[in-house]
Amino acid sequence: MARVVVDVMLKPEILDPQGKAVHGALPRLGFGGIVDVRQGKRFELEIEGEATEERLAEVHKIAETLLSNPVIEDYAIHVEGATASGKHTA
């Protein structure tokens, strides 16, 4: 069994009100030195068997159709414990 991680973040040009809210709260809590905060989603998928090319191609399709909205979000896929990764910017 392998764990594949899909990170979904808003595209840089899309406003991120959640991240802004966190960023705005930091000085109030006494934390300085943070220039920007962006908030996104992280999905951990446990897949059957090894993380083969085919399996990862399927995860790419899942990320594209179910886990992200390609109009406003980018996703990145990586196998946990491995170095190979794929980034997708539509």
Add this chain to the structure above:
Amino acid sequence: MARVVVDVMLKPEILDPQGKAVHGALPRLGFGGIVDVRQGKRFELEIEGEATEERLAEVHKIAETLLSNPVIEDYAIHVEGATASGKHTA
């Protein structure tokens, strides 16, 4: 400027209805071979200057107090582009 990533996931023993919903939708969309899905949050913090020990200690405090609920969530911190990382399980 450095980018520090904070991944916040529900503890393994905490039910994850969002992940369950995604997992349940997969077969309906024709995707098989996924055993489990967990959904969490990913925060990207742009920090001033280098990611020094002190800065990372501050990010740990931010993750603990603002970005996660230590009762039900674990967080992991890593500097993007670097190999060093810190995992925190309360």
